[in-house]
Amino acid sequence: MGNKPPFGPSALDLDLSRRDVLKIMGYSSVAAFLAACSSGTTSGGSLTSTGGTVTVGSNASDPLPKKGMEMVNAAFTKANGGTVVKLNTVDHGTFQDQINSYLQGTPEDVFTWFSGHRMRFFADKGLASSIDDLWDKVKGNFSEAFATSVKGNDGHVYGIPVDYYPWAVFYRKSVFADHGYKIPTNWADFKALCVQMQKDGLTPLAMGDKDGWPAQGTFDILNLRLNGYDFHVELLTGKQKFTDPRVANVFSKWAEITPYYNDGLAGMTWQQASQLVVQKKAGMYLLGLFVSQQFKAASDADLADLDFFAFPDLGTQYDAEKALDAPIDVMMMTKKSPTLSKDRGQANAYLQFWSKGSAQLIASTAAPGVIPVANDTDTSGYDALTKKAVEIIKNAKRITQFFDRDSRPDFAGSNGMQSFLLSYLQNPKGDITSLQGKMQQFWNSLPPEA
Amino acid sequence: MAETTKTGTAPVTGKKAGTGALVSRRRRRYSVLTRHDKLILTLMVGIPLAFDVALIWGPTLASVVLSFTNWDGIGSVTAKNFVGVKNYENLFGGYLFFRPALYHNIIWLAFLTVVATPIGIFLAVLLDREIHGTRIYQSIFFMPVVLPLVVVGFIWELQYAPTDGFINNALGIAKGHHLIDWLGNPSINLLSAVVAASWRHVGYVMVLYLAGLKSVDPTLREAAKVDGATERQTFFRVVLPVMAPINVIIVVITTIESLRAFDIAYIINRGKNGLELLSTLITNNSLSEASLVGFGSAIAVILLLISLVPIVSFLVSVNRNPT
Known part of the structure; x- marks a missing residue:
């Protein structure tokens, strides 16, 4: 396609490549072409090379994660004979929205991404490079669960896991101590605690669903506890129907705790809702470990006061699975990077560097809320919260990524499941059957994922 | 002049060529444009035309073609797409979001037409009267x-946020259980x-109208005043009709602003939940x-297709009265 003129003829041929249409439509890819003059040295037959350059596209745009990324890059440069890391940081949401055009345009050599459906999708589309040879060298540093999480549908490996974090119920130790609350382990205790908190003038449960995805975390955990891991995964991949009575159970169970949410949840971001917990106005918050960034930003004392517990049992056979969302972030290699053929050695070295516990620890120390995944990570410096997070994931017999990482993006997105859950939260006692019907109808209307 | 000599040698090839040369010579005599002029003209028409085709008609046609495919944006569009x-x-x-979206665009249009545009015109009329500090008001x-x-977006976020926004705090309802969820409640967040959006639109209309009023x-x-017309009569009977061309532009701008809202x-939230x-x-x-x-x-x-309606009616009205 490269030799075809961008306009006219190719449009008439109806044989448009993505590149042509990009030009036609006149919107530009965020990818900055970073011409790099490499002077790298590759020792004969070696996978990695030192010196030279590697380009990195990063979605770590929040201040703390961005700093962590820069620190890892500096350490890599030092360790790899002065390899220059050219970092292109793009706003987290924008990076996600433009990932399709980014990966087809002129992406960097290496990019930050997520495991799960979202990784396998781009592997299937031939927009990511497999890194089997590199994986053979570093796989000893990862447990079986992580090894599985970076495999594509074709069995090849497409990423290096760099961190993960659990979703759980967060609270302030001091609030629980002051009121003499006990950690609820079952549904009845959990609801009783909500009632008590309300009596004590607290908002029992914080929720900020303006961005649409935070409520998906609650759907995930309720579905996992009520209907089990297998059903959940099948539901999210279309093998089960949203009209199933088991899904209705999720929503009716959920409706038992929706009265305990704060007002204005659909107009608040997760950050604004977490301020309710920071300011001791709300008692509990089901979110990812990344909520700790908000506490760290408040003060170190606030961070030290933060704790969490696993979502309570619902009295089903699936309680024993102890399943939870624990999304894994990965580093991947692009396919279409114009510099990759030249930088492949450096890119391998860069991914290899990220596979070490020492590098992952630099990032997670700079930006708390994520946990290193490498086996050789020095865990002696972990704070109590991180240790507990490792523990809760270890206890889980089944781990899911998150609704929008396990399902197809067009279904999980803004005009999809996010909208459905927002309208559910608007009226939890409303007509659930019709809502389920809409979900399934929407799923059915989507084209098959080729 | 090289060409004249060339056509002059043409008769060698046959009789008909001679008449052809005559015709072409006669035609050239009537042409007021030199070759240089023609080149300039071709460039001045051709370059904008090329841009127009490349940047407007190309993408439009591509969109129409793509609308008959299930293309996912990756790779080439092939026959099986x-x-x-x-x-x-x-x-x-059955698409659940199409009807609400269309409905919301119509509400948007109605609000801009009925509320925002008249306010902009009103401000323009006020500021046209050379009141004190008119330039400061205009700038504001x-x-x-x-x-x-x-x-x-950020400014309005600060106004509307449920617990830490300005409006709810000013109303003293940020803490209670009766706070107004300006951005999250699907029955009011469109408003x-x-x-x-009107906050911007008012200023835009004001400046356009003010420029019209100045002209x-x-x-x-003065004539209206001498005839004993009141302020109101002067505006509605004299100024408004004179401003007809500007009024058409304002209507078109308002319509287009609401369609491309x-x-x-x-x-706010990527266009969901109302x-x-x-x-x-x-x-x-x-x-x-x-x-x-x-x-x-x-x-x-x-x-x-929806946008074509106001655009075409605008062009028709402009072409009908070429004043």
Whole structure:
């Protein structure tokens, strides 16, 4: 396609490549072409090379994660004979929205991404490079669960896991101590605690669903506890129907705790809702470990006061699975990077560097809320919260990524499941059957994922 | 002159060529344009035309073509991507967000027409009277038009946020259980968004109208005054009719602004939960991770067809009275 003129003829041929249409439509890819003059040295037959350059596209745009990324890059440069890391940081949401055009345009050599459906999708589309040879060298540093999480549908490996974090119920130790609350382990205790908190003038449960995805975390955990891991995964991949009575159970169970949410949840971001917990106005918050960034930003004392517990049992056979969302972030290699053929050695070295516990620890120390995944990570410096997070994931017999990482993006997105859950939260006692019907109808209307 | 000699030698090839040369010579005699002029003309018409085709007709046609495919935005469009009118069937048959979006665009248009535009015109009329500090007021009202959209979105976010926003705190309802969820309540967040959009629109209309008012011949007003017309009569019977061309432009701008309404809704929550607009549907379907480019294009084609109505009627009215 490269030799075809961008306009006219190719449009008439109806044989448009993505590149042509990009030009036609006149919107530009965020990818900055970073011409790099490499002077790298590759020792004969070696996978990695030192010196030279590697380009990195990063979605770590929040201040703390961005700093962590820069620190890892500096350490890599030092360790790899002065390899220059050219970092292109793009706003987290924008990076996600433009990932399709980014990966087809002129992406960097290496990019930050997520495991799960979202990784396998781009592997299937031939927009990511497999890194089997590199994986053979570093796989000893990862447990079986992580090894599985970076495999594509074709069995090849497409990423290096760099961190993960659990979703759980967060609270302030001091609030629980002051009121003499006990950690609820079952549904009845959990609801009783909500009632008590309300009596004590607290908002029992914080929720900020303006961005649409935070409520998906609650759907995930309720579905996992009520209907089990297998059903959940099948539901999210279309093998089960949203009209199933088991899904209705999720929503009716959920409706038992929706009265305990704060007002204005659909107009608040997760950050604004977490301020309710920071300011001791709300008692509990089901979110990812990344909520700790908000506490760290408040003060170190606030961070030290933060704790969490696993979502309570619902009295089903699936309680024993102890399943939870624990999304894994990965580093991947692009396919279409114009510099990759030249930088492949450096890119391998860069991914290899990220596979070490020492590098992952630099990032997670700079930006708390994520946990290193490498086996050789020095865990002696972990704070109590991180240790507990490792523990809760270890206890889980089944781990899911998150609704929008396990399902197809067009279904999980803004005009999809996010909208459905927002309208559910608007009226939890409303007509659930019709809502389920809409979900399934929407799923059915989507084209098959080729 | 080289050409004249060339045509002059033409008769060698036959009799007919001679008459041909005569005709061409006669034609050249009537042409007032030199070759240089023709070159300039070709360039001046050709370059804008090329841009027009490349940047407007190309993408438009591409959207129309893509609307008949199920292309996911990756790789080439091949024959098996073509799905006929399936996208349109889906859009009109069962797509849950299309009807609300269309409805929201209409509310948007109604609000801008009935509320924002008249306020802008009213401000322009006031400021036209050379009141004290008119320039300062003009700058203040025009400010929102100049501000980047990200800033506009951020400013209104600060006003509307449920617990830490200005409005709820000023009303003293940020803490209680009766706070107003300006951005999250699907029955009022469209109004919140259109108020924010009006904030810009008012300034825009004001400046356009003020420029028009300045160009109204002051003797018209004086004549009306001499004839004993009141202020109100002068405006509605004399000034407004004279301003007809500006009024048409204002109407067209208001219509187009509401059809392409996008930014504020997208900044608030990417156009969901009561803020669905045709434009956000297009973006969420074709420019996001969802990558339903074909389906998004079908919505874009519908929006194009709707937009053609005001544009065509505007052009017709302009061409009918070429004043």
